[in-house]
Amino acid sequence: MGGVLIGFAIIGFVIFVGWLLARLRIVDQEGRLVLNRTSFFAASPALLFLVLSEADVGLLFSSVLAVALLAFVAVALIYTVVARVWLTKDPSRIALAATASGYSNVNNIGLPVAIYVIGDAGFIGPMLLLQLLVLAPLLLATLDVLTAGRASFTGIITQPLRNPMLIAAALGALVSALGIELPAPVLAPLEILGGAAVPLMLLAFGVSLGGERPLQPGSGRKEVALAVLLKSLAMPVIAYLLARFAFGLDEQLTYACTVMAALPSAQNMYQYALRYDRATAITRDIVLLTTIGSLPVMLLIAWLLKPA
Numbered sequence: 001m002g003g004v005l006i007g008f009a010i011i012g013f014v015i016f017v018g019w020l021l022a023r024l025r026i027v028d029q030e031g032r033l034v035l036n037r038t039s040f041f042a043a044s045p046a047l048l049f050l051v052l053s054e055a056d057v058g059l060l061f062s063s064v065l066a067v068a069l070l071a072f073v074a075v076a077l078i079y080t081v082v083a084r085v086w087l088t089k090d091p092s093r094i095a096l097a098a099t100a101s102g103y104s105n106v107n108n109i110g111l112p113v114a115i116y117v118i119g120d121a122g123f124i125g126p127m128l129l130l131q132l133l134v135l136a137p138l139l140l141a142t143l144d145v146l147t148a149g150r151a152s153f154t155g156i157i158t159q160p161l162r163n164p165m166l167i168a169a170a171l172g173a174l175v176s177a178l179g180i181e182l183p184a185p186v187l188a189p190l191e192i193l194g195g196a197a198v199p200l201m202l203l204a205f206g207v208s209l210g211g212e213r214p215l216q217p218g219s220g221r222k223e224v225a226l227a228v229l230l231k232s233l234a235m236p237v238i239a240y241l242l243a244r245f246a247f248g249l250d251e252q253l254t255y256a257c258t259v260m261a262a263l264p265s266a267q268n269m270y271q272y273a274l275r276y277d278r279a280t281a282i283t284r285d286i287v288l289l290t291t292i293g294s295l296p297v298m299l300l301i302a303w304l305l306k307p308a
Helices: 002-023 029-053 057-061 063-087 091-100 106-118 121-147 153-158 164-178 184-194 197-211 221-246 251-261 268-276 280-305
Strands: none
Touching (some): 002 197, 029 184, 063 091, 063 121, 091 221, 091 268, 091 280, 106 121, 106 280, 121 268, 197 268, 221 251, 221 280, 268 280
């Protein structure tokens, strides 16, 4: 469990630094936008390209991946229906929060969880590829269309192609699929740039906490509560049922699927919300509360399901 605690501590410290910068008025809320834009347009595309260029695209067709995908679809649909009927009519707001209800923090917390709680880092691959190649492009394409005001068929097709993160993800997957080995002079600058992506996202997230307290009245607290319950509790239960009964996976794989489903919502959600200026307070609070709540949930899963 030490690796999980270390992973949470690292994330919390960088967020705290961002919050401190805001409280000391070193970085204001406009500076937060600069941090986010730098990550969105430069650092994150470099990181996505590097990660996917070295990933095994064949993992997209595993049973573990199928469980993760179906669990995500289930919680996203539940959120969409409930939110649309009782909470809000804003499609961008629903799209972001529904995605945040199932989009997991695979990069920062997922790796130590896979190593120290499950015992196999290979479980990171399927979820990482699912989120970067399928879920994130779908969300970004949806937000591109929704924020464009009106879009022709050509605009719907071409607008996502101008998104740097989607372009980087596609190029990285292509390099992996073709088995291309990139030379060191090409990789080195991308590694430096990509290394800034996660710190920039976390700092921007921390700065946002210094501007407003979480769960303020009028900030969508019911939407946040719904998303947090789905991500922290419903998604692990759904993943367990799918793995155990629908796919008949063994104890180790069922345990792995359940633990990975309990990961908190990824900081990428706040980054996307900030980039499109939609549901920023809601996504920020979802990320924060699921990060706080996921640790006891994962410890409980390990106690109940971990094979002897």
